[in-house]
Amino acid sequence: MEVDTVFFTDHSGRVNSNPLLDQLPSYQSLLYRRKSSTAGPKRKGSSKARRSSSGSGKWAVNTVNRNEEKQKTLTLQRPIRELAKSMAEKRRNKTQCLENDQGLSSWRQWKQNTGRHLRRLRDDAQEWLSYLQLWRGDIHLIEGMFGTGILSYFSFLRFLVMLNLIIFVLVFSFVMLPIIIAPHAGGNITYNQNDGSNCSVYPSSARRGLVNFHEHITDLLSGGGFLEQTYLFYGYYKADKIHFPWTTYNLPLAYLLATVAYLFLSLVWIVKRSATGFKRNLIQDEDRFQSFCNKIFAGWDFCITNENAARLKRSSLLYELKTDLEEERIKQKIADRTRKQKCRIYLIRFILNLFVIGVLAACFYSIYIATIFSQEAQMSTVKVNFIVDLIFEYLPSIVITMANFITPLLFSFIINFEDYSPAFEIRFTLMRCVFMRLTSIGVLLFSLWSQITNCEKGSCVCGYNDKLYSCWETRVGQEMYKLTIFDFIIIIAVTIFVEFPRKLIVNYCDCGLAKWWGQQEFSIPQNVLEIVYGQTICWIGTFYCPVLPAICTIKYFFIFYVKKVSLIKNCRPSTRPFRASSSNFFFLGVLLIGLLLACVPVTVSVAQINSSRACGPFVNYTTSWEVLPSTVSKLPQGIKGLLFALASEAFAVSFFVITCLAMFYVIALAGAHKRVINQLREQLVMEGRDKRFLIQKLCQAQKISAIRSPVSKSQPRTSRSSPSYHTSFSNNFDEAVFLAHSPPDSSTHV
Amino acid sequence: MGNKQTTFTEEQLEAFQDCTFFTRKEILRLHSRYRELAPHLVPLDYTNSPEIRVPLTLINTMPELKENPFRDRIVETFSEDGQGNQTFNDFVDMFSALCETSPRELKTIHAFKIYDFNRDSFICKEDLRKTLNKLTKGELTAEEVTLVCDKAIEEADLDGDNKLSFSDFENMISKAPDFLRPAAALTLTAAGSALITQDQDQDQDQDQDQDQDQDQDQDQDQDQDPGCIIMSASVLKCN
Numbered sequence: 001m002e003v004d005t006v007f008f009t010d011h012s013g014r015v016n017s018n019p020l021l022d023q024l025p026s027y028q029s030l031l032y033r034r035k036s037s038t039a040g041p042k043r044k045g046s047s048k049a050r051r052s053s054s055g056s057g058k059w060a061v062n063t064v065n066r067n068e069e070k071q072k073t074l075t076l077q078r079p080i081r082e083l084a085k086s087m088a089e090k091r092r093n094k095t096q097c098l099e100n101d102q103g104l105s106s107w108r109q110w111k112q113n114t115g116r117h118l119r120r121l122r123d124d125a126q127e128w129l130s131y132l133q134l135w136r137g138d139i140h141l142i143e144g145m146f147g148t149g150i151l152s153y154f155s156f157l158r159f160l161v162m163l164n165l166i167i168f169v170l171v172f173s174f175v176m177l178p179i180i181i182a183p184h185a186g187g188n189i190t191y192n193q194n195d196g197s198n199c200s201v202y203p204s205s206a207r208r209g210l211v212n213f214h215e216h217i218t219d220l221l222s223g224g225g226f227l228e229q230t231y232l233f234y235g236y237y238k239a240d241k242i243h244f245p246w247t248t249y250n251l252p253l254a255y256l257l258a259t260v261a262y263l264f265l266s267l268v269w270i271v272k273r274s275a276t277g278f279k280r281n282l283i284q285d286e287d288r289f290q291s292f293c294n295k296i297f298a299g300w301d302f303c304i305t306n307e308n309a310a311r312l313k314r315s316s317l318l319y320e321l322k323t324d325l326e327e328e329r330i331k332q333k334i335a336d337r338t339r340k341q342k343c344r345i346y347l348i349r350f351i352l353n354l355f356v357i358g359v360l361a362a363c364f365y366s367i368y369i370a371t372i373f374s375q376e377a378q379m380s381t382v383k384v385n386f387i388v389d390l391i392f393e394y395l396p397s398i399v400i401t402m403a404n405f406i407t408p409l410l411f412s413f414i415i416n417f418e419d420y421s422p423a424f425e426i427r428f429t430l431m432r433c434v435f436m437r438l439t440s441i442g443v444l445l446f447s448l449w450s451q452i453t454n455c456e457k458g459s460c461v462c463g464y465n466d467k468l469y470s471c472w473e474t475r476v477g478q479e480m481y482k483l484t485i486f487d488f489i490i491i492i493a494v495t496i497f498v499e500f501p502r503k504l505i506v507n508y509c510d511c512g513l514a515k516w517w518g519q520q521e522f523s524i525p526q527n528v529l530e531i532v533y534g535q536t537i538c539w540i541g542t543f544y545c546p547v548l549p550a551i552c553t554i555k556y557f558f559i560f561y562v563k564k565v566s567l568i569k570n571c572r573p574s575t576r577p578f579r580a581s582s583s584n585f586f587f588l589g590v591l592l593i594g595l596l597l598a599c600v601p602v603t604v605s606v607a608q609i610n611s612s613r614a615c616g617p618f619v620n621y622t623t624s625w626e627v628l629p630s631t632v633s634k635l636p637q638g639i640k641g642l643l644f645a646l647a648s649e650a651f652a653v654s655f656f657v658i659t660c661l662a663m664f665y666v667i668a669l670a671g672a673h674k675r676v677i678n679q680l681r682e683q684l685v686m687e688g689r690d691k692r693f694l695i696q697k698l699c700q701a702q703k704i705s706a707i708r709s710p711v712s713k714s715q716p717r718t719s720r721s722s723p724s725y726h727t728s729f730s731n732n733f734d735e736a737v738f739l740a741h742s743p744p745d746s747s748t749h750v
Numbered sequence: 751m752g753n754k755q756t757t758f759t760e761e762q763l764e765a766f767q768d769c770t771f772f773t774r775k776e777i778l779r780l781h782s783r784y785r786e787l788a789p790h791l792v793p794l795d796y797t798n799s800p801e802i803r804v805p806l807t808l809i810n811t812m813p814e815l816k817e818n819p820f821r822d823r824i825v826e827t828f829s830e831d832g833q834g835n836q837t838f839n840d841f842v843d844m845f846s847a848l849c850e851t852s853p854r855e856l857k858t859i860h861a862f863k864i865y866d867f868n869r870d871s872f873i874c875k876e877d878l879r880k881t882l883n884k885l886t887k888g889e890l891t892a893e894e895v896t897l898v899c900d901k902a903i904e905e906a907d908l909d910g911d912n913k914l915s916f917s918d919f920e921n922m923i924s925k926a927p928d929f930l931r932p933a934a935a936l937t938l939t940a941a942g943s944a945l946i947t948q949d950q951d952q953d954q955d956q957d958q959d960q961d962q963d964q965d966q967d968q969d970q971d972q973d974q975d976p977g978c979i980i981m982s983a984s985v986l987k988c989n
Binding site: 084086087088090091291292293294296297299302306309310317318324325681684687688691 | 765768769770813814816817818819820830839840842843847848856859860861865878881882885886887889890894897898901902905906908909910911915919922923926
């Protein structure tokens with residue numbers, strides 16, 4: 001280690017700090033940190049709350065005093081409890097504040113008192129609101145036991161519950177409520193006319209005669225039978241207009257706009273929530289920026305009180321550090337790769353990616369086949385058996401679930417051969433799994449549509465196959481409903497039939513299987529994908545099945561408790577830590593992908609595919625979207641002109657150009673800031689060197705003057721613990737060289 | 751009257767409330783926790799501010815600190831004599847600085863002091879080495895330790911003196927997103943301890959929350975649920 005001539009060591013091995021350094025203004029500011037300008041008026045109006053600085057050094061006192069005056073005029077002071085001093089000093093400060101307060105005029109006092117009361121009111125209100133937060137106690141408990149990674153999963157779940165609830169309230173109040181209250185509020189509903197044409201025949205699917213109990217179960221699970229003609233599905237909303245005494249309510253328009261509104265609301269809410277995470281990610285612009293420092297200084301979770309948890313935390317920190325070191329080594333290795341090795345690696349990667357694509361294609365094809373088979377089985381009148389029927393109905397869901405179960409295992413096995421860095425491996429596998437999950441829904445929908453628009457004799461008269469699918473939206477809604485129910489059943493079944501037995505086996509059985517299998521770890525990425533998958537289905541399905549958000553709310557509500565119990569009873573905390581800071585961003589990012597993916601089918605079906613003639617609110621229109629232009633054409637001229645102008649090409653192009661300009665400006669600004677930061681960083685290095693150089697010179701000068709005049713050196717050590725900052729630093733003034741007794745050097749006097 | 755507490759005078763309680771982030775209830779609960787550590791040493795009546803110090807070894811038995819690798823340093827940092835023997839003032843100060851509502855700047859200052867083992871106002875390589883060894887309990891090889899310390903200094907040292915001064919440290923912490931999250935570094939809250947829920951008898955005393963003159967009162971305890979094993983319910987604040 002280099003010998004630093006600035007510092008002296010005594011025999012005990014402790015380095016005594018040079019008191020000069022403690023008197024530097026940058027050091028004094030440790031005590032009185034200037035708060036940013038957004039500080040509220042949290043102040044006790046004190047004109048002199050600041051005590052004198054470190055013991056001696058008049059010049060230091062003067063300079064710091066001057067700085068403090070400047071600071072005080074610029075900003076408001078901090079509350080006493082936020083100062084880094086001991087209790088005794090804080091109390092002294094407070095008594096001084098009190099004394100100073102007496103001297104203020106009554107107007108000021110009144111102002112301060114009101115300010116205080118308002119603040120207190122605001123704090124109480126905030127606290128009261130936080131009590132209303134759902135599951136606060138549970139989540140706190142989980143956080144304490146398992147850390148912040150898993151906490152973020154559960155708070156994400158809570159967010160989805162809230163989101164679904166709000167979506168349901170939105171859809172309910174605009175679509176269902178008018179229909180429900182119409183009879184009570186004197187409204188008159190005009191229904192869509194069955195004009196008797198070919199396409200408008202809608203056979204009732206209610207079961208006739210004596211119905212078996214198990215048929216009720218089938219209906220409940222598949223959304224058919226008695227559930228089909230209910231508020232649950234699109235087909236029930238046949239109302240065209242509702243004439244209230246005071247206004248006419250256009251239900252088709254409301255239905256369409258509610259759809260657009262809930263998609264937009266979800267988008268806004270998710271973006272808002274991810275904005276914080278995104279900002280944080282931007283600050284860490286490099287991949288491995290500060291990772292070691294973070295782990296050493298901010299790595300330990302101070303809330304851990306359990307010995308096991310402490311051991312786990314330690315091993316996870318260890319794992320993280322070792323991973324980082326491994327990353328460094330691999331980076332080195334990658335840089336050292338020869339050309340031949342590179343070619344080999346690229347070839348392997350290419351082959352494996354082809355293999356992955358092949359696997360994905362196979363999965364998608366099997367989903368397609370399963371959907372077609374399931375649809376045909378439902379259409380056929382030959383019913384084999386209750387259970388077999390149910391299986392046929394649920395066949396697409398079963399295939400999707402199995403594919404989603406196998407492919408992650410496959411992907412995590414393959415990635416070992418592709419020789420990426422560990423962090424990239426994790427991310428890449430995750431991306432593949434996300435793609436798999438979300439695209440499988442798309443494939444299901446695509447195969448459904450191919451069935452719906454597939455007519456025997458060439459092109460379809462009504463735009464869809466009306467013989468088999470007289471109300472195709474309800475069918476799609478039923479499929480989404482089935483997916484949701486099946487998802488829920490699978491989650492509960494896996495927990496009960498896989499995780500609990502696993503725990504029992506691992507705990508009580510000492511065989512090789514138990515050792516190899518190991519205890520369950522709560523795998524955050526897979527669980528998050530599960531619920532994002534469910535949420536995507538909900539977004540797609542709400543257009544066809546307006547009650548689906550409510551079902552999803554209840555589903556997530558129960559999933560929370562199921563997962564929580566499973567976590568506490570079955571799982572041990574993961575040895576591979578999941579970064580909490582980036583996890584929120586990851587969750588919301590995946591959710592956003594799901595939302596964007598959900599918009600595509602909804603948009604296509606609204607705008608492209610002809611709406612059913614036999615059911616639903618859009619009977620009188622060709623496509624669902626058409627209700628909007630037809631409503632706009634009935635508006636008064638002024639508004640119509642405005643709306644047409646907004647939708648015209650001229651407006652769109654100019655809007656696009658302006659947005660591009662704004663984006664370029666912001667990017668340029670960011671680049672300029674980066675340059676400035678780099679310059680400042682270099683400047684800081686220079687300043688540090690300057691400081692050390694000057695202090696060295698100063699110490700040399702002091703030594704020389706001390707040697708020359710030994711008398712003046714014997715200074716009292718009385719003020720050894722300076723009153724203003726009682727810290728451990730002050731204990732080291734054993735051999736202080738107090739500058740008060742040599743004239744201040746103008747070069748160091750600020 | 752049985753409702754009045756006799757541990758502190760009103761002025762003392764007010765002073766505590768102003769100088770820490772705790773409410774009256776929490777301060778009294780802290781006092782009972784403090785007393786639990788050394789019942790024969792700590793009197794029940796603190797109205798005349800006795801100068802009692804509880805030694806480091808006893809404070810380290812607290813469940814909140816027991817598993818913390820930096821417990822010695824934490825207690826030393828917040829003790830007047832620098833050896834870890836804490837008066838009640840120090841005790842309250844320590845938990846106040848580490849609770850959830852204390853601001854980031856305060857925590858950064860104290861974190862710096864905690865990690866500065868040799869108290870030279872710099873975190874040098876030796877300090878880093880000790881920190882790392884406490885964190886990993888010697889599971890890393892010496893070579894790995896050196897490598898990690900070098901990398902850490904490389905990442906955070908701005909002024910190029912191969913040590914971390916406070917401004918280096920502060921700059922680094924401001925970019926460490928995990929630092930301030932509840933249940934992250936330097937925050938003592940949340941679950942695990944079963945010792946702490948039993949202070950029901952203290953609850954009756956402080957039902958009226960008197961309006962303070964200089965209040966920054968943030969009355970946020972959640973002691974409603976006796977079965978709840980969240981530590982902050984009885985000792986510290988919880989958001």
